[in-house]
Amino acid sequence: MSTKKRCRCSIVPPHLLDALRRHPDPKVRKIAEATLFLTHAARVKRGILAQGARPPLPTGTLRRTIYDGAQGPHIRGNILRSEGQPLADDRAANDAYDASGDTYEFYRSVFGRVSVDGKGLRLDSTVHYREDPEEPFDNAMWDGEEMLYGDGDGLIFGSFTKSLEVIGHELTHGVTQYTANLAYHDQPGALNESMSDVFGTMVKQWKLNQKVDQADWLIGSDLFLQKGLALRSMKNPGEAYKDVPDLGSDPQPADMDGYVQLPNTRAGDNGGVHINSGIPNRAFYLTCMNLGATHSWEMPGQIWYAALTSRLTANSTFVDAANGTISAARDVAGEGAASAVRAAWQEVRVLK
Numbered sequence: 001m002s003t004k005k006r007c008r009c010s011i012v013p014p015h016l017l018d019a020l021r022r023h024p025d026p027k028v029r030k031i032a033e034a035t036l037f038l039t040h041a042a043r044v045k046r047g048i049l050a051q052g053a054r055p056p057l058p059t060g061t062l063r064r065t066i067y068d069g070a071q072g073p074h075i076r077g078n079i080l081r082s083e084g085q086p087l088a089d090d091r092a093a094n095d096a097y098d099a100s101g102d103t104y105e106f107y108r109s110v111f112g113r114v115s116v117d118g119k120g121l122r123l124d125s126t127v128h129y130r131e132d133p134e135e136p137f138d139n140a141m142w143d144g145e146e147m148l149y150g151d152g153d154g155l156i157f158g159s160f161t162k163s164l165e166v167i168g169h170e171l172t173h174g175v176t177q178y179t180a181n182l183a184y185h186d187q188p189g190a191l192n193e194s195m196s197d198v199f200g201t202m203v204k205q206w207k208l209n210q211k212v213d214q215a216d217w218l219i220g221s222d223l224f225l226q227k228g229l230a231l232r233s234m235k236n237p238g239e240a241y242k243d244v245p246d247l248g249s250d251p252q253p254a255d256m257d258g259y260v261q262l263p264n265t266r267a268g269d270n271g272g273v274h275i276n277s278g279i280p281n282r283a284f285y286l287t288c289m290n291l292g293a294t295h296s297w298e299m300p301g302q303i304w305y306a307a308l309t310s311r312l313t314a315n316s317t318f319v320d321a322a323n324g325t326i327s328a329a330r331d332v333a334g335e336g337a338a339s340a341v342r343a344a345w346q347e348v349r350v351l352k
C-alpha cells in the first residue's frame with residue numbers, strides 16, 4: 001500500500017521530540033523516544049476498531065463523538081460525550097468537543113464548507129490516547145479518519161486538547177486530504193503543514209475575534225507547561241523558542257535563503273515538512289499585512305481557501321502556491337490584492 005496516500009499528521013515535529021530524547025530527565029527521554037517512534041509506526045491497530053460501531057450519519061449535520069482511549073491504543077472505545085450531550089466529567093473530552101465544534105463552525109460560516117470533507121463527515125476524537133500503554137503520548141494527530149489526543153508527559157507538555165489552533169491544525173489536515181491532497185513530503189508536504197497552521201491560527205483568531213495585529217501568530221503555545229514557548233511562530237519563523245535548555249532553538253527558516261534540504265525519511269521529517277513550512281506560513285502573515293486586512297479569515301483567508309480547494313494539487317511546490325494564491329487573489333479581490341500577495345511571496349524569496 002502506498003504510504004503517500006495518507007499522512008499520520010501529528011502536531012509535535014520530529015526535531016522537537018528528537019531534542020527531548022536528550023533531556024536530562026530519563027522519564028522525558030523515554031516518553032519522547034516512545035512518541036517519536038510510535039507516532040510514525042505502521043498503523044497495525046486498525047483491527048481494534050469495532051465492526052459496525054458507527055451509526056449512519058445524516059450529512060450536513062455536526063456530529064461529534066468523543067471516545068476514551070483509556071491510556072491505550074483504543075480508538076472509539078467508550079463514549080465520553082456525543083453530540084448534544086451535556087458536559088462530560090472529563091476535561092479533555094469537553095475541550096475536544098468544543099474545539100472540534102468551533103473548527104466545524106468556522107469552516108461552515110466562513111467558507112460554507114460542511115465538515116472536513118465538505119459533506120458532513122462526522123468528527124470523531126479519541127482522548128487519553130496512547131500508542132504504548134506504558135508511556136504517555138506527547139502528541140495529537142489526524143490519522144486520516146479521526147483525531148487522536150495524548151495527555152502529554154506532564155513535564156514538558158500538558159494535554160493536547162488544550163490548544164484550539166492545534167485542533168484546527170489537525171482537522172485542516174483532513175480538509176487538505178479531501179481537497180488539494182498535498183503529498184506529505186518535501187515542498188508539497190511543507191505546504192500541507194503550512195495550510196494546517198494557516199487555517200488553525202485562523203480558527204483561533206476567528207473564535208477570539210482577534211484582529212491580525214492583536215493575534216500572537218503562535219502555534220501550540222498552550223501545549224507547553226512552561227510559559228513563553230510555542231511550536232512555531234508564523235510571524236517570525238525561527239523565533240518560537242531560542243536557546244531553551246533541552247529544546248534548543250526553533251529551526252524554521254523565515255525565507256528561501258534558509259530553506260533546509262533534508263531527506264524524505266522519518267528522521268528527515270519527510271524532507272523538513274515541519275521546518276520549511278515557516279516560509280509559506282510567513283507568506284500568509286505578510287499577505288495579511290500587505291492587504292491591510294483587519295481579520296485573517298476575511299480576504300486573506302478567502303484567497304488561501306480558494307488556492308487550497310481549487311488551485312493546488314498533490315505535487316504543488318512553493319512557486320505553485322505563490323502563483324495559485326496570486327491568481328486566487330485576482331479572482332477574489334482584483335489586481336491590487338494580487339500584487340499584495342505577490343509582494344509577500346517576494347519577501348520570503350519564493351518569487352523574485
Ligand SMILES: [Zn+2]
Nearest residue numbers: 009010193196
Ligand atoms: Zn500537521
